[in-house]
Amino acid sequence: MKKLIPFIRMVLRSVKLGFASPPPPEWEVSLNQSRREETERQKLGRQKLKMVSDSTRKRFSEKVLIKLLGAGWTEGRKAEADTLLATQEAARHPFPQPVTVVLTEFGGLKIYSGIGRCARIGAVESELTAHQNLLESLVKAHLHPVGFTNLFDDDGLVLYADDSGRIFADGETGHKDPGSGRIDYVAGNFDRALEIMLSSTQNYDPWPGAPASGVWHYDALKTQGSGDAATTASSPDDLHVRLQALNQAHAALREKAIQARVMLRPPVLIERVIEFEKTAGIRLPDDYVFFITAVGNGGLHAPGFVALEDWDAGYWSEARLERDLIAPCLITPELEGLGEKWLDALGVEDAENRLEREEWDPMRGSMTIAEYGCGLFFRMIVNGPHRGRVFVWGEHLMRPPVFQSQLTFSSWIGHWLDAVAAGQAVPFLMG
Numbered sequence: 001m002k003k004l005i006p007f008i009r010m011v012l013r014s015v016k017l018g019f020a021s022p023p024p025p026e027w028e029v030s031l032n033q034s035r036r037e038e039t040e041r042q043k044l045g046r047q048k049l050k051m052v053s054d055s056t057r058k059r060f061s062e063k064v065l066i067k068l069l070g071a072g073w074t075e076g077r078k079a080e081a082d083t084l085l086a087t088q089e090a091a092r093h094p095f096p097q098p099v100t101v102v103l104t105e106f107g108g109l110k111i112y113s114g115i116g117r118c119a120r121i122g123a124v125e126s127e128l129t130a131h132q133n134l135l136e137s138l139v140k141a142h143l144h145p146v147g148f149t150n151l152f153d154d155d156g157l158v159l160y161a162d163d164s165g166r167i168f169a170d171g172e173t174g175h176k177d178p179g180s181g182r183i184d185y186v187a188g189n190f191d192r193a194l195e196i197m198l199s200s201t202q203n204y205d206p207w208p209g210a211p212a213s214g215v216w217h218y219d220a221l222k223t224q225g226s227g228d229a230a231t232t233a234s235s236p237d238d239l240h241v242r243l244q245a246l247n248q249a250h251a252a253l254r255e256k257a258i259q260a261r262v263m264l265r266p267p268v269l270i271e272r273v274i275e276f277e278k279t280a281g282i283r284l285p286d287d288y289v290f291f292i293t294a295v296g297n298g299g300l301h302a303p304g305f306v307a308l309e310d311w312d313a314g315y316w317s318e319a320r321l322e323r324d325l326i327a328p329c330l331i332t333p334e335l336e337g338l339g340e341k342w343l344d345a346l347g348v349e350d351a352e353n354r355l356e357r358e359e360w361d362p363m364r365g366s367m368t369i370a371e372y373g374c375g376l377f378f379r380m381i382v383n384g385p386h387r388g389r390v391f392v393w394g395e396h397l398m399r400p401p402v403f404q405s406q407l408t409f410s411s412w413i414g415h416w417l418d419a420v421a422a423g424q425a426v427p428f429l430m431g
Helices: 004-018 026-049 054-059 062-070 081-090 097-106 132-139 190-198 236-260 270-280 286-294 333-341 351-356 409-421
Strands: 110-114 117-121 143-149 157-162 167-170 182-187 215-217 366-373 376-381 390-393
Touching (some): 054 062, 062 110, 062 190, 081 097, 097 117, 097 143, 110 190, 132 143, 132 157, 132 182, 167 190, 182 190, 286 409, 366 390
Antiparallel strands (some): 117 143, 182 215, 366 376
8 A cells, every 4th residue: 555655646646737727828927917917117107106295296296196106207207328329410400409408308218008018218220210311301390309108009109299298109119111190289388298198198289280180191291212211391482492491601611712712513412402302302511502503513533532422432341321311320439549449439339241241331311522532531521410421531441530610511611711722721612
């Protein structure tokens, strides 16, 4: 009998295991974990709510405050400087004061409104804003990405603010052609947008203009190119207005070119600039547009001032307008001080080898405007916080870009025209 006891125990264990419940599926485990985390956030938010000032209680509803506090927001919060800098460097326009205030207080937060529903405030992936120029054409304003949310849509929406701080939700995330996507006006400021998003209401504020719906459909504008290359929607009349506004400020450039007797090609037609901007998905700096349409579009001989159609001259591999100019420019003035380590500072994995294999190019987001000679090229940044700045690069891969002291294209070209007029040798202008 004693010999049978171990055997009987083994049989009983086997039977018990045979009738045991199978382990829960992975999705159920993940859901339960999300529920526990949501419960903890709610608990933390309610605990912190007791210490909130009366002014903050007037600013936000209790429901929104609990979610903000549970996400780590505090009164007087200031995001880390590196977070703000990264967000600005990824953006196409310098942030106006209302946008800076929002990102300073809320940047870096992930605010939940329920299980799996959240808003991330701060930098947005570049591929999700690839068609930003089209959106700006629709709403007729500069837009600044301030976050990403799936509170309204399973696929997610980019949150934009205009220069005055009004909030919009983009209905197309950039993964496919614009089609019938749309951008919606949400609220007059970020606080109000938080109330709408975190209170689970679908009622956006009314748009104080036209269209009365506060909704702009992508197919209201025709796009050119493929993929995410979106139109900037500058009509000839619009561009004429841009140039007329610059004529008085920069007309002296034309006189300087005449005085210096530089050899330039005839100016390019405004319509060609419009076509270029639409295909590239960018808006060229106005002073550069003025020069190539009113003074000259490139020099007669190489090395020299480069025409618009030769924007990709230099060390490029399979350059494409819709990919290479719309990409955020990674080049900054600080790189010069890093010497041969400058490529490492760009934050691109295996940058040197990828460049040698022609898989990536650090010059994206900039265009060639002049060939200096001996392999050196002047390049102009066309997006980001340093838009319009000119730098020199190209003689050797490991030598970092060197920025010119002038802050704009017009001041840069004006400086060299003055040098030629004074009798100095400037190869790229004298041909």
